Amino acid sequence: MVEERKCSFCGQVIEPGTGKMYVKKDGTVLHFDANKCYKNMILMKRVARTTAWTEKAAIEKDARKRAREKKE
Numbered sequence: 001m002v003e004e005r006k007c008s009f010c011g012q013v014i015e016p017g018t019g020k021m022y023v024k025k026d027g028t029v030l031h032f033d034a035n036k037c038y039k040n041m042i043l044m045k046r047v048a049r050t051t052a053w054t055e056k057a058a059i060e061k062d063a064r065k066r067a068r069e070k071k072e
């Protein structure tokens with residue numbers, strides 16, 4: 001059984017046999033489903049939390065919304 005991996009940037013499930021594995025100098029292993037995610041994270045140095053179309057940004061947005069609702 002092939003291990004199911006998620007994209008390190010956008011959080012989407014990567015289809016086995018596709019995508020790109022990237023190892024940083026410090027040994028951290030990153031998996032990418034598309035070149036778009038690789039470019040955004042490595043070349044453009046974007047943070048997943050602040051990039052609107054990623055899963056992490058959606059979670060962050062949801063948490064912020066919930067925190068705001070709690071205050072009111």
Ligand SMILES: [Zn+2]
Pocket residue numbers: 007008009010011012032033034037
């Ligand atoms: Zn991705």
